Amino acid sequence: MNSPQTAAIQFARLMLLCTLIAAPLALASDAPPRIVNPSEPPNGVVYLDLDEQWRRGDEDDDLFFGLVVQALVGSDDNIYLLDIQLNEVLVLSPGGDLLRTIGREGEGPGEFRRAGDLLQTADGNLGVVQRFPGSIILLTPDGLPAGTILPGDPTTGGRDMLSGARAVADGVILSGAHMTRTDNGRMRRNFISLYGPDGIERTEYLGADDIQDFSAAGFNEIDLYFPGEGHWTVDGDGRLYVAAERNEYEITVYAPEGVAVSTFGREYVSWTRSKEILDRLDMRWKS
Secondary structure: OOOHHHHHHHHHHHHHHHHHHHHHHHHHHOOOOEEEOOOOOOOOOOOOOOOOOOOOOOOOOOOOOOOEEEEEEOOOOOEEEEEOOOOEEEEEOOOOOEEEEEOEEOOOOOEEOOEEEEEEOOOOOEEEEEOOOOEEEEEOOOOOEEEEEOOOOHHHOOOOEEEEEEEEOOEEEEEEEEEEEOOOEEEEEEEEEEEOOOOOEEEEEEEEEEEEEOOOOOOOOOOOOOOOOOOEEEOOOOOEEEOOOOOOOEEEEEOOOOOEEEEEEOOOOOOOOOHHHHHHHHHHHHO
8 A cells, every 4th residue: 555655646647747748729729710611511512693883994985094004883883993004093982983192103192102012091091002112002082192101110121011901990910021231132021910090000910931042042932921912801790811821821910909709611632734834834924
Protein backbone atom coordinates (compact mmCIF):
# COMPACT_ATOMS: atom_id res chain seq x y z
CA MET A 1 0.00 0.00 0.00
CA ASN A 2 1.30 3.43 -0.93
CA SER A 3 2.07 5.93 1.76
CA PRO A 4 0.06 9.19 1.84
CA GLN A 5 3.14 11.02 0.51
CA THR A 6 3.49 8.60 -2.43
CA ALA A 7 -0.19 8.85 -3.23
CA ALA A 8 0.04 12.63 -3.18
CA ILE A 9 3.01 12.56 -5.58
CA GLN A 10 1.20 10.18 -7.97
CA PHE A 11 -1.90 12.38 -7.88
CA ALA A 12 0.20 15.47 -8.65
CA ARG A 13 1.82 13.66 -11.59
CA LEU A 14 -1.60 12.62 -12.88
CA MET A 15 -2.91 16.17 -12.66
CA LEU A 16 0.20 17.46 -14.49
CA LEU A 17 -0.30 14.87 -17.24
CA CYS A 18 -3.96 15.83 -17.61
CA THR A 19 -2.94 19.49 -17.83
CA LEU A 20 -0.39 18.76 -20.57
CA ILE A 21 -2.97 16.78 -22.53
CA ALA A 22 -5.67 19.40 -22.09
CA ALA A 23 -3.46 22.34 -23.11
CA PRO A 24 -3.33 21.46 -26.86
CA LEU A 25 -7.05 20.80 -26.78
CA ALA A 26 -7.66 24.23 -25.27
CA LEU A 27 -5.49 25.83 -27.94
CA ALA A 28 -7.32 23.92 -30.68
CA SER A 29 -10.65 25.12 -29.30
CA ASP A 30 -9.52 28.71 -29.88
CA ALA A 31 -9.51 28.09 -33.64
CA PRO A 32 -12.66 29.29 -35.40
CA PRO A 33 -15.17 26.58 -36.35
CA ARG A 34 -14.70 25.24 -39.88
CA ILE A 35 -17.59 24.35 -42.15
CA VAL A 36 -16.72 21.93 -44.96
CA ASN A 37 -19.22 22.05 -47.81
CA PRO A 38 -19.73 19.28 -50.39
CA SER A 39 -18.40 19.73 -53.90
CA GLU A 40 -21.96 19.63 -55.26
CA PRO A 41 -24.53 22.13 -53.89
CA PRO A 42 -27.01 20.19 -51.73
CA ASN A 43 -29.97 22.27 -52.97
CA GLY A 44 -29.05 22.11 -56.62
CA VAL A 45 -28.14 24.91 -59.03
CA VAL A 46 -30.45 27.81 -59.86
CA TYR A 47 -30.03 29.56 -63.21
CA LEU A 48 -31.27 33.14 -63.52
CA ASP A 49 -32.07 34.83 -66.83
CA LEU A 50 -31.18 38.52 -66.60
CA ASP A 51 -33.42 41.05 -68.32
CA GLU A 52 -31.40 44.04 -69.58
CA GLN A 53 -33.12 47.30 -68.62
CA TRP A 54 -30.91 49.80 -70.42
CA ARG A 55 -27.45 50.17 -71.94
CA ARG A 56 -25.05 53.13 -72.14
CA GLY A 57 -21.73 53.70 -73.87
CA ASP A 58 -22.18 51.74 -77.11
CA GLU A 59 -21.24 53.04 -80.57
CA ASP A 60 -24.43 55.06 -81.10
CA ASP A 61 -24.41 56.62 -77.64
CA ASP A 62 -23.21 60.16 -76.97
CA LEU A 63 -21.95 59.06 -73.54
CA PHE A 64 -18.27 58.09 -73.71
CA PHE A 65 -16.50 55.84 -71.20
CA GLY A 66 -12.75 55.61 -70.79
CA LEU A 67 -12.01 52.67 -68.46
CA VAL A 68 -14.65 52.02 -65.80
CA VAL A 69 -13.29 49.75 -63.04
CA GLN A 70 -15.91 50.10 -60.31
CA ALA A 71 -19.64 50.71 -60.06
CA LEU A 72 -21.85 51.11 -57.02
CA VAL A 73 -25.44 52.02 -56.27
CA GLY A 74 -25.54 54.85 -53.75
CA SER A 75 -27.94 55.37 -50.89
CA ASP A 76 -29.77 57.80 -53.22
CA ASP A 77 -30.30 54.92 -55.73
CA ASN A 78 -28.10 56.67 -58.29
CA ILE A 79 -25.32 54.70 -60.01
CA TYR A 80 -21.71 55.86 -59.58
CA LEU A 81 -19.06 54.73 -62.09
CA LEU A 82 -15.33 55.24 -61.47
CA ASP A 83 -13.52 55.96 -64.74
CA ILE A 84 -9.76 55.72 -64.13
CA GLN A 85 -8.83 56.79 -67.66
CA LEU A 86 -10.81 60.05 -67.57
CA ASN A 87 -10.20 60.48 -63.82
CA GLU A 88 -13.83 61.17 -62.99
CA VAL A 89 -16.93 59.60 -61.48
CA LEU A 90 -20.02 59.47 -63.67
CA VAL A 91 -23.36 59.71 -61.89
CA LEU A 92 -26.29 57.99 -63.61
CA SER A 93 -29.93 57.91 -62.61
CA PRO A 94 -31.61 54.55 -61.89
CA GLY A 95 -32.92 54.76 -65.46
CA GLY A 96 -29.45 55.26 -66.94
CA ASP A 97 -29.55 59.01 -67.62
CA LEU A 98 -26.30 60.89 -67.08
CA LEU A 99 -26.89 63.35 -64.24
CA ARG A 100 -23.37 64.77 -63.82
CA THR A 101 -19.68 63.92 -63.49
CA ILE A 102 -17.78 64.59 -60.30
CA GLY A 103 -14.07 64.69 -59.51
CA ARG A 104 -11.27 65.37 -61.95
CA GLU A 105 -7.57 64.77 -62.50
CA GLY A 106 -5.18 66.65 -60.26
CA GLU A 107 -3.80 66.93 -56.75
CA GLY A 108 -6.11 69.59 -55.31
CA PRO A 109 -9.27 69.17 -53.23
CA GLY A 110 -11.63 66.66 -54.86
CA GLU A 111 -9.01 65.69 -57.46
CA PHE A 112 -7.22 62.38 -57.93
CA ARG A 113 -4.87 60.28 -60.06
CA ARG A 114 -4.19 56.52 -60.27
CA ALA A 115 -7.55 55.62 -58.75
CA GLY A 116 -8.40 51.97 -58.15
CA ASP A 117 -11.61 51.70 -56.13
CA LEU A 118 -14.78 53.54 -55.15
CA LEU A 119 -16.85 53.43 -51.97
CA GLN A 120 -19.62 55.25 -50.14
CA THR A 121 -18.95 56.22 -46.54
CA ALA A 122 -21.44 55.95 -43.68
CA ASP A 123 -22.28 59.67 -43.96
CA GLY A 124 -23.21 59.34 -47.65
CA ASN A 125 -20.07 60.81 -49.23
CA LEU A 126 -18.19 59.11 -52.07
CA GLY A 127 -14.59 57.98 -51.59
CA VAL A 128 -12.20 57.56 -54.51
CA VAL A 129 -9.32 55.28 -53.53
CA GLN A 130 -6.03 56.57 -54.94
CA ARG A 131 -3.54 53.73 -55.19
CA PHE A 132 -0.28 55.61 -54.67
CA PRO A 133 0.40 57.73 -52.77
CA GLY A 134 -2.39 55.93 -50.92
CA SER A 135 -5.32 58.15 -50.01
CA ILE A 136 -9.10 58.33 -50.16
CA ILE A 137 -10.45 61.45 -51.84
CA LEU A 138 -13.87 62.27 -50.42
CA LEU A 139 -16.62 63.92 -52.49
CA THR A 140 -20.23 64.75 -51.77
CA PRO A 141 -22.73 63.15 -54.17
CA ASP A 142 -22.93 66.58 -55.84
CA GLY A 143 -19.18 66.65 -56.36
CA LEU A 144 -18.01 69.06 -53.66
CA PRO A 145 -14.68 68.22 -51.96
CA ALA A 146 -15.31 66.63 -48.56
CA GLY A 147 -11.78 65.98 -47.29
CA THR A 148 -9.12 63.32 -47.64
CA ILE A 149 -8.19 60.23 -45.61
CA LEU A 150 -4.41 59.73 -45.56
CA PRO A 151 -3.54 56.32 -44.07
CA GLY A 152 -0.03 55.47 -43.00
CA ASP A 153 2.97 57.34 -41.68
CA PRO A 154 4.95 59.38 -44.26
CA THR A 155 7.98 59.50 -41.93
CA THR A 156 8.67 55.77 -42.49
CA GLY A 157 9.72 56.23 -46.11
CA GLY A 158 6.50 57.03 -47.97
CA ARG A 159 2.75 56.77 -47.83
CA ASP A 160 0.95 53.47 -47.97
CA MET A 161 -0.05 51.84 -51.25
CA LEU A 162 -3.78 51.01 -51.36
CA SER A 163 -5.50 48.30 -53.41
CA GLY A 164 -9.07 48.34 -52.07
CA ALA A 165 -11.46 49.84 -49.53
CA ARG A 166 -14.89 49.23 -48.03
CA ALA A 167 -16.74 51.53 -45.64
CA VAL A 168 -17.95 50.23 -42.27
CA ALA A 169 -19.64 51.89 -39.32
CA ASP A 170 -16.35 52.65 -37.49
CA GLY A 171 -14.35 53.85 -40.48
CA VAL A 172 -12.91 52.15 -43.55
CA ILE A 173 -11.41 48.69 -44.09
CA LEU A 174 -8.41 49.05 -46.40
CA SER A 175 -6.09 46.64 -48.16
CA GLY A 176 -2.66 47.68 -49.27
CA ALA A 177 0.94 47.75 -48.14
CA HIS A 178 3.23 49.77 -45.88
CA MET A 179 6.32 50.40 -47.98
CA THR A 180 9.80 50.81 -46.47
CA ARG A 181 13.07 51.10 -48.38
CA THR A 182 16.01 48.82 -47.56
CA ASP A 183 19.65 48.85 -48.69
CA ASN A 184 19.03 46.26 -51.44
CA GLY A 185 15.33 46.77 -52.21
CA ARG A 186 12.25 47.25 -50.13
CA MET A 187 10.21 45.74 -47.34
CA ARG A 188 6.46 45.64 -47.73
CA ARG A 189 3.97 44.90 -44.99
CA ASN A 190 0.82 43.70 -46.76
CA PHE A 191 -2.32 44.31 -44.74
CA ILE A 192 -6.08 44.26 -44.55
CA SER A 193 -6.93 46.62 -41.69
CA LEU A 194 -9.59 48.83 -40.16
CA TYR A 195 -8.75 52.54 -40.29
CA GLY A 196 -10.57 55.37 -38.57
CA PRO A 197 -11.65 58.56 -40.38
CA ASP A 198 -8.42 60.11 -39.05
CA GLY A 199 -6.31 57.67 -41.10
CA ILE A 200 -5.02 55.82 -38.02
CA GLU A 201 -4.93 52.03 -38.18
CA ARG A 202 -7.23 50.56 -35.53
CA THR A 203 -7.13 46.80 -36.22
CA GLU A 204 -5.07 44.61 -38.55
CA TYR A 205 -7.18 41.64 -39.63
CA LEU A 206 -4.51 40.02 -41.77
CA GLY A 207 -0.88 40.90 -42.50
CA ALA A 208 2.25 39.47 -44.10
CA ASP A 209 5.78 40.77 -44.68
CA ASP A 210 7.28 40.67 -48.15
CA ILE A 211 11.01 41.47 -48.41
CA GLN A 212 12.28 41.98 -51.95
CA ASP A 213 15.95 42.08 -52.87
CA PHE A 214 16.31 43.90 -56.19
CA SER A 215 19.69 42.26 -56.79
CA ALA A 216 18.17 38.75 -56.72
CA ALA A 217 16.27 37.21 -59.63
CA GLY A 218 13.14 35.09 -59.63
CA PHE A 219 10.04 34.83 -57.48
CA ASN A 220 7.70 32.23 -55.98
CA GLU A 221 4.05 32.71 -56.90
CA ILE A 222 2.75 31.15 -53.67
CA ASP A 223 5.09 33.16 -51.44
CA LEU A 224 3.94 36.41 -53.04
CA TYR A 225 0.23 35.73 -52.61
CA PHE A 226 -1.74 38.05 -50.36
CA PRO A 227 -5.53 38.43 -50.63
CA GLY A 228 -5.53 42.23 -50.60
CA GLU A 229 -6.01 42.56 -54.36
CA GLY A 230 -9.71 41.80 -54.78
CA HIS A 231 -9.90 38.63 -52.67
CA TRP A 232 -11.95 40.05 -49.80
CA THR A 233 -15.21 41.86 -49.09
CA VAL A 234 -17.35 43.18 -46.23
CA ASP A 235 -21.02 42.54 -45.42
CA GLY A 236 -23.62 44.97 -44.08
CA ASP A 237 -22.74 44.16 -40.47
CA GLY A 238 -19.06 44.97 -40.88
CA ARG A 239 -17.82 41.38 -41.03
CA LEU A 240 -14.80 40.74 -43.24
CA TYR A 241 -14.73 37.77 -45.65
CA VAL A 242 -11.28 36.91 -47.02
CA ALA A 243 -9.69 34.14 -49.11
CA ALA A 244 -6.57 33.97 -46.97
CA GLU A 245 -4.85 31.00 -48.65
CA ARG A 246 -3.97 30.86 -52.35
CA ASN A 247 -4.42 27.10 -52.75
CA GLU A 248 -7.38 26.59 -50.42
CA TYR A 249 -11.02 26.91 -51.48
CA GLU A 250 -11.83 28.53 -48.17
CA ILE A 251 -13.17 31.80 -46.76
CA THR A 252 -12.30 33.12 -43.30
CA VAL A 253 -14.81 35.37 -41.55
CA TYR A 254 -13.64 38.09 -39.16
CA ALA A 255 -15.84 39.94 -36.67
CA PRO A 256 -15.64 43.77 -36.72
CA GLU A 257 -13.28 43.73 -33.71
CA GLY A 258 -10.76 41.67 -35.72
CA VAL A 259 -11.30 38.13 -34.39
CA ALA A 260 -11.66 35.21 -36.83
CA VAL A 261 -15.05 33.66 -36.02
CA SER A 262 -15.44 30.95 -38.68
CA THR A 263 -14.17 29.47 -41.92
CA PHE A 264 -16.09 27.76 -44.68
CA GLY A 265 -15.31 26.17 -48.02
CA ARG A 266 -14.79 22.80 -49.63
CA GLU A 267 -11.99 20.52 -50.71
CA TYR A 268 -9.84 22.10 -53.40
CA VAL A 269 -8.43 20.31 -56.43
CA SER A 270 -5.60 22.26 -58.02
CA TRP A 271 -6.01 23.03 -61.70
CA THR A 272 -3.27 21.36 -63.75
CA ARG A 273 -1.85 23.70 -66.35
CA SER A 274 -0.88 22.16 -69.66
CA LYS A 275 2.61 22.54 -71.10
CA GLU A 276 1.20 24.91 -73.71
CA ILE A 277 -0.17 27.21 -71.02
CA LEU A 278 3.04 27.05 -69.01
CA ASP A 279 5.13 27.89 -72.09
CA ARG A 280 2.86 30.83 -72.90
CA LEU A 281 3.14 32.18 -69.36
CA ASP A 282 6.88 31.71 -69.43
CA MET A 283 7.18 33.69 -72.69
CA ARG A 284 5.03 36.51 -71.25
CA TRP A 285 7.30 36.71 -68.21
CA LYS A 286 10.49 36.74 -70.28
CA SER A 287 9.15 39.38 -72.67
